Amino acid sequence: MSVLTGERDGTEARRGGAPGRRASGRNGRSSAFFVSALDGSPRWVAGALAALQGALLSLLVVVLPAVAAYVATSADPANEGVEWFRSVVVGTSLWLAGHGVPPVVGGAQVTLVPLGVTLIALFTAWASARRSGVVDRSAFVSGTVAYAVVVGVLGASVAGPVAGLRGLVGGALVGGTGMAAGLLARPEAPTWRELTRPWHGRLPIVIATAVEAATIAFASLVVVAALVVTGWVLAGRTTIVAIADALGVDLLGGAVLALAELAFAPVLVVWAVAWIAGPGFAVGEGSHFAVDAMTGGTLPAVPMLGALPGGDVVGGPAVLAPLLVVACGTVAGWYVHRGLRGRQGLRAWSGSAACVATAVITGLVAAVAMLPASGAIGPGRMTELGAPALLVGGVVALEVLVGSLLVVLPTDRLLRAATAQALLRGWQRLRRR
Incomplete structure (x- = not known):
């Protein structure tokens, strides 16, 4: 039923x-x-x-x-x-x-x-x-x-x-x-x-496998982003407590404020996806939070914003954060390899095509996820929050593609055989000359 x-x-x-x-x-x-x-x-x-x-x-x-x-x-x-x-x-x-x-x-x-x-x-x-x-x-x-x-x-x-x-x-x-x-x-x-x-x-096996691999890639990326946000909160706990104390709210007011912040907490995870991928995000007009640069500004006195990555996070190991997206791509690539292994009717390019489709689908999902996490929360500078959806989606797709190809290309038996045959034919032509 x-x-x-x-x-x-x-x-x-x-x-x-x-x-x-x-x-x-x-x-x-x-x-x-x-x-x-x-x-x-x-x-x-x-x-x-x-x-x-x-x-x-x-x-x-x-x-x-x-x-x-x-x-x-x-x-x-x-x-x-x-x-x-x-x-x-x-x-x-x-x-x-x-x-x-x-x-x-x-x-x-x-x-x-x-x-x-x-x-x-x-x-x-x-x-x-x-x-x-x-x-x-x-x-x-x-x-x-x-x-x-x-x-x-x-x-x-x-x-x-x-x-x-x-x-x-x-x-x-x-x-x-x-x-x-x-x-x-x-x-x-x-x-x-x-x-x-x-x-x-009814779907071609390449596309069907890519849909499942893209689901795994994006789910892995969200888990990584949640862990990154947890690190932001731990690193900025002093700032968060200082902002909360400055507000001077009572117990009930603090509970209501905490509930309101929890309502927007998943938005931080979506912003972290943009941060990990590289394009970064904005919290107010003129601001920019990315792994290689940070341009801040006056922000509302909201404790949750104390968890935003500060200048001490910019540069250094943080510039390697996009490799986390590549790692999620390798997980998807391993799924593609296992999903296509032993299938009938595949071509030498089937694995690569599945990687491309996986990257495109993951990028589209990432771009769609950016839409509700972007917008305005007030007048003036606060009309610009979030990340550019198309840019983030494109970068995520490229990084997932690199990661998946790193796994699929060396392990693709049909591709190795086709490459060996092509090299052999080329060598034979050179000898005839």
């Missing part, structure tokens, strides 16, 4: 596949799910309710701290005349920002996406679909639509019709991804390889 095709077989198909029936999954376990008053309802109802549950959970995770901060500071004279519902609007705006709907703060649009909120929304959608979803195409579609409608309606209510349209698109991407992952995690769901076999089998 497929989440995308909605195919059913055996007894379940004849019985109508009620959501509340027990289904034996791929791991041999039985799964009784959604046994309630809705037992026997159409599958799309279960999918829509699972999506609504996921959206509500992630919304509460963001809104409740904002309400708690209002309640704790309601006696402050500075908050006189501010209604409690304003805190709900602020929390909702942050939640919408995680879905690509930019809020307006102080008359300026905040287009930098809090990727931490996005990850929370993905997790709650995944958990809800995994717990109470139904592995069926109609459930997936209805869940995606329901999630998108929630984001669109809230966006239109808070920021107008244009924000509502952006909410529909962002909600469909986030909700659809979380729902798909959650449904595929259910015991009775098909494996990812089973699900993708129809189109995977």
Whole structure:
């Protein structure tokens, strides 16, 4: 039974596949799910309710701290005349920002996406679909639509019709991804390889292997970037603490500030990808953080920004950071080598072509990842944050290509044989002369 095709077989198909029936999954376990008053309802109802549950959970995770901060500071004279519902609007705006709907703060649009909120929304959608979803195409579609409608309606209510349209698109991407992952995690769901076999089998083996190798390359790059950010935080912990102390926030204010910074923490990881690759990133107009140069400027008093690489990191061993991307390329190259080894119908250039395709796909994914991590968080200098997507994608592709070729070219049996034959023919021609 497929989440995308909605195919059913055996007894379940004849019985109508009620959501509340027990289904034996791929791991041999039985799964009784959604046994309630809705037992026997159409599958799309279960999918829509699972999506609504996921959206509500992630919304509460963001809104409740904002309400708690209002309640704790309601006696402050500075908050006189501010209604409690304003805190709900602020929390909702942050939640919408995680879905690509930019809020307006102080008359300026905040287009930098809090990727931490996005990850929370993905997790709650995944958990809800995994717990109470139904592995069926109609459930997936209805869940995606329901999630998108929630984001669109809230966006239109808070920021107008244009924000509502952006909410529909962002909600469909986030909700659809979380729902798909959650449904595929259910015991009775098909494996990812089973699900993708129809189109995977139609792709040339070179492209199919490149897609998988690119996934490994980018995942490795993200792990490396996360480790680099951890090093930045440890190196800049003194600055971070000094900024936090200078703000003079109380315990509750510090907790709210920490949660807000966690919402943007994954953006640092994306910036680290640009830093490792070489192009670097900007935090304010005129600034530039790269392995070989650092041009700073006045930054907002935000503790998280104290983790940015300083002048003591520029140069020296840091200029070798792009070799980390090359290393990720070697991992992908080893996967290409193993994926093509022993395959029939390959040419001498098949391994090299797979490396090129791997590099291009990895570069495209890296460029797309730069888009939500680039934008503005305020007026003036703060309208320019992030890294140039096309430049970063191109550099990452080139470095992954170098790394993958370093592995594939020496280990490619067909290429070695073709090269030997070409050299032999050339030598024979020289002797005839």
